Amino acid sequence: MTTDASPHSPPPDTDPDADLRPLEIAGHRIDILDGAFSWFIRSLDSVVSRDLDARMGHLEVAKGKGKITALLLIDDYPGIRPSEIAEVLMRDRPTTGRIIDRMVQAGLVSRGVSAHDQRAQSLTITPAGHDLAEKVREIIRQQEAEFFDFIAPEDRAQFMRILRRTYMRMRSKWT
Amino acid sequence: MTTDASPHSPPPDTDPDADLRPLEIAGHRIDILDGAFSWFIRSLDSVVSRDLDARMGHLEVAKGKGKITALLLIDDYPGIRPSEIAEVLMRDRPTTGRIIDRMVQAGLVSRGVSAHDQRAQSLTITPAGHDLAEKVREIIRQQEAEFFDFIAPEDRAQFMRILRRTYMRMRSKWT
DNA sequence: AAACACAGTTGCATTTCACAACCATAACAG
DNA sequence: CTGTTATGGTTGTGAAATGCAACTGTGTTT
Numbered sequence: 001m002t003t004d005a006s007p008h009s010p011p012p013d014t015d016p017d018a019d020l021r022p023l024e025i026a027g028h029r030i031d032i033l034d035g036a037f038s039w040f041i042r043s044l045d046s047v048v049s050r051d052l053d054a055r056m057g058h059l060e061v062a063k064g065k066g067k068i069t070a071l072l073l074i075d076d077y078p079g080i081r082p083s084e085i086a087e088v089l090m091r092d093r094p095t096t097g098r099i100i101d102r103m104v105q106a107g108l109v110s111r112g113v114s115a116h117d118q119r120a121q122s123l124t125i126t127p128a129g130h131d132l133a134e135k136v137r138e139i140i141r142q143q144e145a146e147f148f149d150f151i152a153p154e155d156r157a158q159f160m161r162i163l164r165r166t167y168m169r170m171r172s173k174w175t
Numbered sequence: 176m177t178t179d180a181s182p183h184s185p186p187p188d189t190d191p192d193a194d195l196r197p198l199e200i201a202g203h204r205i206d207i208l209d210g211a212f213s214w215f216i217r218s219l220d221s222v223v224s225r226d227l228d229a230r231m232g233h234l235e236v237a238k239g240k241g242k243i244t245a246l247l248l249i250d251d252y253p254g255i256r257p258s259e260i261a262e263v264l265m266r267d268r269p270t271t272g273r274i275i276d277r278m279v280q281a282g283l284v285s286r287g288v289s290a291h292d293q294r295a296q297s298l299t300i301t302p303a304g305h306d307l308a309e310k311v312r313e314i315i316r317q318q319e320a321e322f323f324d325f326i327a328p329e330d331r332a333q334f335m336r337i338l339r340r341t342y343m344r345m346r347s348k349w350t
Numbered sequence: 351a352a353a354c355a356c357a358g359t360t361g362c363a364t365t366t367c368a369c370a371a372c373c374a375t376a377a378c379a380g
Numbered sequence: 381c382t383g384t385t386a387t388g389g390t391t392g393t394g395a396a397a398t399g400c401a402a403c404t405g406t407g408t409t410t
Contacts, residue, residue: 023339025346026262028255031247032312037323038223039315040338042240045220046265047345048213064366065217072206080203083388087201090221095367097389119375119388137207140214147345148212151337159337162330163215164198170222170322171200239397258357270398272358294357294406 037166048147055139059132060106066091066099068136071125074109075133079122081114090171108132226322230314234307235281241266241274243311246300249284250308254297256289265346283307 022029033039053062061067066089073085086096100123103109108129114120125133151159197204208214228237236242241264248260261271275298278284283304289295300308326334 023343026259028248028252028259028263030244030263031251032315033244033247035335036315036319037335037338038227038318039244040335040342041216041219041223043265044216044338044342044345046240047342048216051345052213063364065221069205069208069214072208073203076206077203081388084201084203088203088205092368093389094369094391097391098367101390114388117376117388121389140207140211143213144211147348148341150344151341155333155337158330158333160210160212160215162326162334163212163219166323166326167215167219167222168198169325170219170226173226173322241397256357267399268358269360269400272360273397276359289357292357292407296358 048143051147052139052143055143056136059135060103060108061132061136064099065089066096067103068140070096070099071103071108071129071133071136074103074123075125075130078124079112079114081120082123083120085123103129223318223322226318227314230318231311234310235278235283236307236311239274240264241271242278243315245271245274246278246283246304246308246311249278249298250300250305253299254287254289256295257298258295260298278304 023034030039049065056062056068061071066085069089070085073080073088077084082096082100083093085100086093089096091099100109100111104111106128107126110124110126112122112124114122148156198209205214224240231237231243236246241260244264245260248263249255252259257271257275258268260275261268264271266274275284275286279286281303283301285299285301287297287299289297323331
């Protein structure tokens with residue numbers, strides 16, 4: 001039994017042993033999930049995504065995991081094709097196509113026909129889309145600053161390194 | 176085939192500078208998202224969740240983010256109430272209630288009335304539910320081993336430490 | 351006794367997402 | 381150059397997650 005009844009809950013940031021104790025969330029331990037990377041990643045996803053939705057609620061790319069990436073890709077790679085975006089997103093083509101539909105309807109992106117392949121589309125950003133991309137970048141920067149700046153710089157580099165490697169590794173397993 | 180024609184794409188695992196280069200995903204850089212923790216967390220979530228679904232596809236708790244945690248909580252805390260689970264999950268009560276509905280229907284959990292509060296429910300695991308919880312723990316262990324064992328032990332502790340702290344910090348911001 | 355707070359349920363309404371089937375174009379085989 | 385196969389994108393459909401508002405019943409407070 002931990003000292004739960006204690007009237008003063010010490011700020012976790014200042015307790016050196018915090019990392020060794022079983023985690024308590026809303027007063028409950030979480031079993032094997034406490035040591036599971038996957039659980040923290042999945043839980044962090046919820047929080048990060050909600051926060052991002054709150055920040056972007058009024059923009060045309062809120063909600064869902066693909067819109068932001070798609071927008072920035074089209075901004076950076078004029079002429080990119082939907083199937084390329086689908087591959088980056090790891091979504092199927094119908095799903096990706098509908099994401100693009102919405103962006104076209106919102107006037108952020110325009111569809112053209114690829115010069116070399118009549119089947120393929122050539123996506124380009126519109127001025128409004130480019131403006132939005134800039135806003136999105138700024139929002140991402142802000143969120144990163146607010147949520148992750150507390151991590152010490154050395155830790156941050158390490159954290160990013162592991163995240164990147166894990167992501168690439170899992171990606172390659174999937175495809 | 177490791178002899179890639181491109182001058183700059185050696186196998187990432189063996190390249191010491193891999194962490195310094197911009198990441199390429201399906202041949203495309205991902206703009207500011209490359210340095211964004213949130214993007215990697217959100218993307219990792221997709222991959223991890225899909226993998227978990229694949230592993231659990233046949234069990235009664237596949238898909239969705241709350242079922243596994245709820246099952247283990249009920250297994251560990253007999254008599255726990257739905258609202259407590261909702262708080263851990265950071266989901267609203269209707270959502271949590273429906274998760275529990277499905278588990279009750281599947282014979283994993285039984286609902287009772289709390290001894291001290293006629294409004295509240297007292298959830299307990301059934302033998303079938305307990306068996307499933309054991310299976311789930313084993314699957315989690317396997318996934319962790321397969322996906323994260325490549326991280327060096329020291330790095331792993333560090334990674335977990337940062338994940339935990341980030342999670343707790345974000346949680347406290349939300350509530 | 352009335353007002354308020356809390357636990358859980360029900361009814362929507364929204365959004366996401368994947369699979370299958372389909373059309374058009376391209377690439378390739380004979 | 382013709383038939384077959386592969387590729388890019390769209391449409392149809394259904395399953396599932398999730399969240400908000402409104403409701404019932406119970407506890408708590410004034």
